[in-house]
Amino acid sequence: MNKETILDHAFYRRSTVRVARDLLGQILVRKINGELLSGRIVETEAYTGPGDPASHAARGATPRSAIMFGRPGRAYVYFCYGMHHLLNVVTEREGTAGAVLIRALEPGEGLARMLRNRERNKLRGLLDGPGKLTQALKIGRELNGWDLTGGGELYILGGTPRIGETVIAGPRIG
DNA sequence: ATATGGATTGCCT
């Protein structure tokens, strides 16, 4: 059987692009106030280090980007445009920069709560953006540096059944 | 100490 397990250190400690691709279809789980919120990852984006101008780690480590050089399997959450939190997972071995931005989810558990968190009534457009899903799952900077391999408030479930999906991989746009 | 602009979203026309 395809047993669902929490993605571990070894999963994240690989090339950023590979982790980005393998994250598709897995389940992001958020536990907060005794409630379970979850969604299936349907869009990701890879950010590496030097050589990737769009990456925060492009010009070496800064206080903010240092975590991208740190242990894989940690969350990198940062605040953007003065109003959105963006969730990444750190990849590559310690010392090498890399992170994958979670761009979109398909709603799973806790739908009613996620709608409330976003003050929306429709399923449509609930989790289809990096800033939207963090709002729906109440993911903020307090989770920056969170170890995703240890369960608890935030983790990612792997080994989820694939349902005949098409994975499209391409260069980043923009 | 100050200036700049961003891994976005939602509302406007």
Next chain:
DNA sequence: GGCAATCCATATT
């Protein structure tokens, strides 16, 4: 399609 909203990390003076 265009653009304002709005905080903060980073670079510059």
